[in-house]
Amino acid sequence: MAAPAPIDRSSEADTRRRIILAMVALLQQQGYESASIKRIAAAAQASPSSVYHFFPGGKQELAIEAMHHGARGFSELLTKGLSSSADPAEATAACALLLADDLKQSHWSDGCPVAVTALETIGRVPGLQEAATRALTGWRDLVTAKLTESGIALDTARSLAGTVVSTLEGAELLSRVTADDTPLRDAAVHLAQLVGAAPRN
């Protein structure tokens, strides 16, 4: 083992960031179960001991941090879509289309940073389930805000926004499995219809 190098804070932050980004990609592409510390370290070009240095709680602590990071990434995509039009129906459709473009560009590999891990660990790893719940609720709240802004009543908006997130998640699954963005493009059309038909104040 090499002698410890002098502490370089900028390089420390950089290594920590690389580890989180590597974990986000693994969670998106294959989920939590197959992501070993060795694999994470290799993907981050870091040593396994540096993974434990930054995340003493190991894989679970890192996964929670990676889910938060990944969730913010998807929030940014939603914000971009939702702000692309004053019309909430068009704006909702834009979210599905942005997601279709992103997925296609990653050759169907970079999926939801939360879905696989949540499904793998439901009822078994409360910390991960909490992180997933926070992510899904945060995304729903972003859509709810757009819908209420356009005059849709809060209860209707919240319920519709839940279905928007459900449909985006499911259409992403179908698009990735079939390597075809038709499910997300169809979802764009149907979500726009639903939002367009919602009663306004």
Place this chain on the structure above:
Amino acid sequence: MAAPAPIDRSSEADTRRRIILAMVALLQQQGYESASIKRIAAAAQASPSSVYHFFPGGKQELAIEAMHHGARGFSELLTKGLSSSADPAEATAACALLLADDLKQSHWSDGCPVAVTALETIGRVPGLQEAATRALTGWRDLVTAKLTESGIALDTARSLAGTVVSTLEGAELLSRVTADDTPLRDAAVHLAQLVGAAPRN
């Protein structure tokens, strides 16, 4: 090791069935990656060697068989929902509500037998991706048939049916993660609206 018992075909079929059902449950609850042969055998009250006896291709061969078996189970739920009403909007809503009831009854553990495995292995295990594609396409075709029967044009029906499957998958994810069937109950309402608004011949 005990001396080999005389071959008993009925008991052989029973053991094979127990192994498949145990794998279906593992795929629904935790996915493919965490399902080791040892764990599968224990859950099936069988020996690891009997898993290899029935599935010489090991975990992957068994997973494909389990995905087909689980997919048939979900096809039965869809068929029950779709045949519960002549009105395609009500029938589609019934599918979401049946799924909500089933999930709640299993304490949110028995999810989609295809989704987790597909997401864990996209682009890496073609056999599993094919099995998942076949399952998702089969479910979409069941919904498409109901919609065309009620006079919706084939192209519209197929696209709507894709969104029905997407939304059911996503709402199931949200319901399981949050241990709350609201996403599926909301999906029932919204899918009925979409199907009800589709133009008929």
